[in-house]
Amino acid sequence: MNFDFDVVVIGSGPAGGIAAFHTATAGLKTALFEKEMLPRRKVCAGGVVRRAINLLPEDFSYPVESTCDTLELRMHNPETTFQESRDGLITMVSRVDFDYALTKHAEKHGAEIHDGTAVKSVTPFDDYVKIDTETRSYTTRYLILAEGANARISNKFWKDDRLLVTALESEVFLPEEKLREFKGVARFDFDIITSGYAWIFPKKDHINIGLGAFPQGKKTNINKVFDEYKAMNGITDAYEEKNRRGYIIPITPRKESYMKQRMLLVGDAAGFADPITAEGFTYAFKSGIEAAKAIVNGSDPSEVSKLYHEGIDLEVTQELNAVTKLSKPFYFSKRLRGVLFRRYGARMCKGMVDLLEGKRSYVGALNKHSFIARLIRSIKV
Numbered sequence: 001m002n003f004d005f006d007v008v009v010i011g012s013g014p015a016g017g018i019a020a021f022h023t024a025t026a027g028l029k030t031a032l033f034e035k036e037m038l039p040r041r042k043v044c045a046g047g048v049v050r051r052a053i054n055l056l057p058e059d060f061s062y063p064v065e066s067t068c069d070t071l072e073l074r075m076h077n078p079e080t081t082f083q084e085s086r087d088g089l090i091t092m093v094s095r096v097d098f099d100y101a102l103t104k105h106a107e108k109h110g111a112e113i114h115d116g117t118a119v120k121s122v123t124p125f126d127d128y129v130k131i132d133t134e135t136r137s138y139t140t141r142y143l144i145l146a147e148g149a150n151a152r153i154s155n156k157f158w159k160d161d162r163l164l165v166t167a168l169e170s171e172v173f174l175p176e177e178k179l180r181e182f183k184g185v186a187r188f189d190f191d192i193i194t195s196g197y198a199w200i201f202p203k204k205d206h207i208n209i210g211l212g213a214f215p216q217g218k219k220t221n222i223n224k225v226f227d228e229y230k231a232m233n234g235i236t237d238a239y240e241e242k243n244r245r246g247y248i249i250p251i252t253p254r255k256e257s258y259m260k261q262r263m264l265l266v267g268d269a270a271g272f273a274d275p276i277t278a279e280g281f282t283y284a285f286k287s288g289i290e291a292a293k294a295i296v297n298g299s300d301p302s303e304v305s306k307l308y309h310e311g312i313d314l315e316v317t318q319e320l321n322a323v324t325k326l327s328k329p330f331y332f333s334k335r336l337r338g339v340l341f342r343r344y345g346a347r348m349c350k351g352m353v354d355l356l357e358g359k360r361s362y363v364g365a366l367n368k369h370s371f372i373a374r375l376i377r378s379i380k381v
């Protein structure tokens with residue numbers, strides 16, 4: 001039986017774009033379906049860290065809004081600030097432009113792009129998967145589910161045990177002299193919102209400002225906290241604010257396997273974002289690349305599954321599972337956070353920068369510094 005495609009990818013975010021690029025480049029007949037018309041918006045601060053940049057194709061170029069060489073961690077109770085700088089640490093992009101550039105790059109390498117085409121349902125069979133859109137059906141040997149946090153289709157086949165954090169962000173347009181206050185520094189503020197953090201990321205002509213927090217027992221008026229954070233930074237109503245929007249970030253991996261029948265889960269749909277920083281690009285790229293490689297090199301679904309799980313084991317699933325253990329006490333225990341920052345703030349900031357550069361891992365850090373693991377275990381959340 002002939003199928004329409006070797007690979008269908010659902011979703012044109014970083015996970016889907018990079019997966020489609022790699023399968024198409026390897027000569028597989030690839031189609032990418034995106035429900036929105038491209039270019040499309042995505043709620044995201046658009047900070048792409050160095051270790052994620054390192055995973056991009058060599059011949060891929062994309063519009064850069066600004067570069068932050070410095071990471072700043074600010075504690076507000078008590079007031080303490082730590083900074084660490086490295087060249088090109090975080091590249092600030094607009095998701096509208098970045099995701100579109102990556103999708104066009106996949107198209108240039110042979111992928112068929114179907115934008116404005118929502119996949120309504122999928123049906124897996126032994127030899128292929130059937131994809132239904134509003135207008136017609138397609139068949140494919142393998143399906144990559146890169147549909148993001150909402151994961152409507154993935155949730156029909158996988159139990160949704162991902163932990164979802166809520167985040168709110170907006171863009172505030174500033175005159176050059178005010179923007180200069182924020183230039184070159186990616187800033188994270190703790191003790192602004194309970195069990196989470198606030199951030200300010202400088203872009204070309206505006207700042208992206210936001211808050212993210214673990215789900216909480218008691219209701220928090222996140223918009224009020226957001227306004228207070230703006231005021232604290234001298235961002236008055238005189239400056240134009242656009243696109244205040246909230247969304248979810250899945251920060252713990254699903255517990256089941258990441259491939260079922262001929263369907264592979266990648267990126268946010270799989271729950272692959274960092275539970276400490278909520279950074280999603282690195283794991284979206286890594287899982288998209290490994291899913292593509294597994295399909296290219298595997299001779300049948302069981303080999304594809306084996307290759308995919310081996311590919312993401314160390315750098316995605318082990319890493320995220322290790323950091324999940326760290327994140328809850330870190331965010332839920334003010335006391336532990338205080339102790340960590342007071343005693344090891346400068347080291348933690350440097351360690352975080354090493355991590356964002358790809359020079360160290362959470363698993364490596366926990367193995368090396370067993371005192372962190374011991375300290376975490378000793379404090380009751």
Ligand SMILES: Cc1cc2nc3c(=O)[nH]c(=O)nc-3n(C[C@H](O)[C@H](O)[C@H](O)COP(=O)(O)OP(=O)(O)OC[C@H]3O[C@@H](n4cnc5c(N)ncnc54)[C@H](O)[C@@H]3O)c2cc1C
Binds near residue numbers: 047248269
């Ligand atoms: C407020 C906020 C700020 C963030 N800031 C950062 C940051 O600075 N740095 C960072 O690394 N990460 C950040 N993240 C996380 C990051 O945005 C995600 O981890 C990342 O986008 C995941 O990529 P993805 O490809 O898995 O999914 P997405 O980027 O969400 O892409 C999924 C795509 O699938 C499409 N789709 C869904 N269903 C269908 C369907 N049925 N048919 C066709 N198409 C479909 C969607 O329209 C979408 O285009 C942030 C997240 C939030 C919410």
